[in-house]
Amino acid sequence: MSKKKFNFDKQLLIPIAALVALVLFNLIVDPSFFKVTLGTNSSGNPVLNGYLITILDYGSELAILAIGMTLVTAASGGQDISVGAAIAISGSVILKVLCGSNTRPETLQAPIIVAFLVACVVSMLFGAFNGVLVAYFKIQPMVATLILFTAGRSIGAWINNNELPVISDESFTYFGGYIPGIPIPTPFLIAAVCVIVIMLVLKFTTLGLYTQSVGINGSSSRLNGINPEFVKFLTFVILGLCVAVTGLIKVSRLSTINYSVIAKDIEMDAILAVALGGNSLGGGKFNMMASVLGAYVIQFLTTTLYKMEVSASALPAYKAIVVILLVVLSTPVVRKKLDKLKRKLFAKKEVA
Amino acid sequence: MGDNNKKGGFSGWFARTSDTNLLLTITIVVFFVMYIGAMVFQGGGFLKPQTFLHILNNNGALIITACGMSLVMICGGIDISVGGVVALVSMSCAVYLDRDVLNPEKYAEKPGKIFVALLIALGIGLAFGVVQGFLVAYLEIQPFIVTLAGMFFARGMTTIVHTDPFNVSNEAFVKLKDTRVIVPGLGSVNRKGIYIDAYVEIGVLVALLVVIVLFALLRWVKLGRGFYAVGGNPQSALMLGVNVKRTKFLSHLICGLLAGLAGFVYFMHVGSGSPSHASGMEMNAIASSIIGGTMLTGGVGNIIGTLFGVLSLATIQNIVASAGLGEAWWTGITIAGMLCIFLVIQSVIIAKKKKLLTK
Numbered sequence: 056m057s058k059k060k061f062n063f064d065k066q067l068l069i070p071i072a073a074l075v076a077l078v079l080f081n082l083i084v085d086p087s088f089f090k091v092t093l094g095t096n097s098s099g100n101p102v103l104n105g106y107l108i109t110i111l112d113y114g115s116e117l118a119i120l121a122i123g124m125t126l127v128t129a130a131s132g133g134q135d136i137s138v139g140a141a142i143a144i145s146g147s148v149i150l151k152v153l154c155g156s157n158t159r160p161e162t163l164q165a166p167i168i169v170a171f172l173v174a175c176v177v178s179m180l181f182g183a184f185n186g187v188l189v190a191y192f193k194i195q196p197m198v199a200t201l202i203l204f205t206a207g208r209s210i211g212a213w214i215n216n217n218e219l220p221v222i223s224d225e226s227f228t229y230f231g232g233y234i235p236g237i238p239i240p241t242p243f244l245i246a247a248v249c250v251i252v253i254m255l256v257l258k259f260t261t262l263g264l265y266t267q268s269v270g271i272n273g274s275s276s277r278l279n280g281i282n283p284e285f286v287k288f289l290t291f292v293i294l295g296l297c298v299a300v301t302g303l304i305k306v307s308r309l310s311t312i313n314y315s316v317i318a319k320d321i322e323m324d325a326i327l328a329v330a331l332g333g334n335s336l337g338g339g340k341f342n343m344m345a346s347v348l349g350a351y352v353i354q355f356l357t358t359t360l361y362k363m364e365v366s367a368s369a370l371p372a373y374k375a376i377v378v379i380l381l382v383v384l385s386t387p388v389v390r391k392k393l394d395k396l397k398r399k400l401f402a403k404k405e406v407a
Numbered sequence: 408m409g410d411n412n413k414k415g416g417f418s419g420w421f422a423r424t425s426d427t428n429l430l431l432t433i434t435i436v437v438f439f440v441m442y443i444g445a446m447v448f449q450g451g452g453f454l455k456p457q458t459f460l461h462i463l464n465n466n467g468a469l470i471i472t473a474c475g476m477s478l479v480m481i482c483g484g485i486d487i488s489v490g491g492v493v494a495l496v497s498m499s500c501a502v503y504l505d506r507d508v509l510n511p512e513k514y515a516e517k518p519g520k521i522f523v524a525l526l527i528a529l530g531i532g533l534a535f536g537v538v539q540g541f542l543v544a545y546l547e548i549q550p551f552i553v554t555l556a557g558m559f560f561a562r563g564m565t566t567i568v569h570t571d572p573f574n575v576s577n578e579a580f581v582k583l584k585d586t587r588v589i590v591p592g593l594g595s596v597n598r599k600g601i602y603i604d605a606y607v608e609i610g611v612l613v614a615l616l617v618v619i620v621l622f623a624l625l626r627w628v629k630l631g632r633g634f635y636a637v638g639g640n641p642q643s644a645l646m647l648g649v650n651v652k653r654t655k656f657l658s659h660l661i662c663g664l665l666a667g668l669a670g671f672v673y674f675m676h677v678g679s680g681s682p683s684h685a686s687g688m689e690m691n692a693i694a695s696s697i698i699g700g701t702m703l704t705g706g707v708g709n710i711i712g713t714l715f716g717v718l719s720l721a722t723i724q725n726i727v728a729s730a731g732l733g734e735a736w737w738t739g740i741t742i743a744g745m746l747c748i749f750l751v752i753q754s755v756i757i758a759k760k761k762k763l764l765t766k
Contacts, residue, residue, distance in 0.1 A: 192754040197551050198703050199750070205690050206743030209736030217736070323559060336549060368682060372563020375556040379542070386546050
């Protein structure tokens with residue numbers, strides 16, 4: 056138990072260290088980054104404003120995706136690169152159900168909960184499609200999900216006949232904005248619920264244990280009576296559910312959708328969150344809290360870059376450098392070299 | 408296993424043929440069936456040789472990137488930065504060639520030279536290849552993560568080099584861009600009864616040259632055989648004395664260099680720089696390699712197959728367009744569908760073969 060506790064702390068250390076570095080950087084450059092004010096939004100509700108709130112708001116989408124991505128990574132040793140495209144599909148489905156045949160309805164054609172449930176089912180079906188390819192046809196996850204990555208946005212446009220439905224109903228904006236009376240952004244609340252649910256599932260079911268054992272060694276877990284194919288399949292379906300939730304938040308923010316831009320490059324951020332959480336991208340052991348924390352750190356980085364007036368299209372270049380640095384530092388080869396260097400330095404000190 | 412070698416008929420042939428030849432056969436058959444089907448059922452444009460040459464003209468760059476991609480995939484890796492590199496190269500070359508227009512105070516009357524632009528293109532490609540190859544081969548990071556970062560870096564850099572799309576007006580370049588190589592004997596008579604020569608662009612010749620060189624490299628050169636050995640089983644390759652790390656490094660290096668060359672060919676075809684150029688090209692390159700019979704697991708593949716993979720992909724796009732499904736989304740969906748079918752075929756064939764061999 057004590058050993059397990061030690062590992063847990065050590066893994067959380069990576070995102071926390073990155074977070075501290077970012078906080079320090081912002082404190083030195085401009086302390087007003089941390090100012091949070093209470094204001095009112097356009098519909099007169101009290102809301103919190105500030106860069107930190109932006110981070111909580113937009114980081115939450117990422118945190119929800121990171122939950123599913125962590126499980127997929129742990130079980131299959133690969134990542135799902137189709138999440139952005141799948142969000143376009145689920146968002147499109149939600150709008151289709153809410154709007155019916157009219158693209159600019161005065162009233163909602165169906166309750167929001169129904170639209171959300173339909174989107175859940177559709178997203179889980181697409182997740183299942185990825186899962187079948189990965190688990191039963193044994194295709195590398197990144198390549199199997201390439202299919203949906205290529206087709207997803209096209210399918211999203213196809214569902215709504217390439218029209219852009221707009222929803223005028225105000226209650227729909229609550230999911231990506233603020234519920235009247237609560238000054239905290241709703242996505243953060245949704246993410247909190249998701250995190251609590253997955254923590255309870257991991258605590259009270261064998262999902263976490265099975266996922267890790269399949270990721271570490273599929274054939275030996277089969278010998279122990281686990282069905283590795285089904286576990287892999289299941290993780291992709293769970294990721295589908297996470298995609299549906301994120302899709303709801305994304306379309307609720309705009310009340311409409313832009314098929315080619317919605318959730319663009321979010322797969323990169325989600326994978327990065329998993330990596331930043333110190334989880335091995337080759338599968339096996341994982342730490343859910345570290346991934347979730349990693350997601351907020353990524354958003355912290357993005358917001359910092361935006362504040363320094365880096366344009367949105369140039370952003371990927373800077374992020375790519377951070378990713379490579381992180382991954383290089385976490386590879387076993389480099390770690391070994393660093394350890395050697397450390398020992399050398401210490402040895403020299405002792406001699407001196 | 409011994410029995411299978413003597414067995415006649417289809418199952419014997421099936422078990423005896425190497426994976427490479429089997430997948431290559433499937434691809435070539437599919438391509439010819441598709442093209443002849445299009446000739447019979449849609450007729451019209453597909454009957455003209457120029458339609459086929461246009462497929463080549465439009466996909467010269469894709470052929471080169473797909474060849475590089477196949478090389479990396481045969482060696483057991485993957486490179487998804489190629490599309491970004493193509494965009495970065497075309498933007499950099501465009502900015503360099505038009506420097507007298509973009510920056511008149513400094514470079515008035517001194518437009519860029521094509522030779523230097525070509526060097527810039529190859530240099531960018533080589534730089535990407537070297538860095539990614541080093542990270543993958545010597546630091547043992549997953550190729551997908553490295554090249555994903557490479558792709559984002561290239562895309563971001565493209566907008567940093569220049570934000571807006573623009574057409575290049577450099578005279579020497581426009582002349583080069585409009586050069587047409589006439590293919591004798593394939594011309595056709597148009598509606599007014601005037602004979603029009605069939606032509607290909609220079610880029611196509613470059614692409615075909617790349618195909619030939621890589622085919623020879625993979626078939627007869629020690630390094631090329633090393634790619635198959637490393638992709639098939641790195642441990643046994645190591646025991647046979649192949650330098651696994653260097654082979655992996657070289658595969659990424661060649662792929663990067665080819666991406667740079669493809670960027671220049673793409674630039675010669677479109678004649679402009681834009682951050683949105685070649686979007687999704689990496690996916691098309693991977694798709695063509697897979698359709699062409701290159702296995703993702705490494706060790707199996709053929710450059711000729713890749714050429715046919717590109718042609719199949721382009722043909723199906725042409726069929727979709729001429730069948731009246733003009734909406735943009737059909738292209739994405741058909742490519743994904745085709746990719747899916749071929750991936751499943753690969754997976755099923757390999758599983759079946761394993762069963763036959765172990766029987």
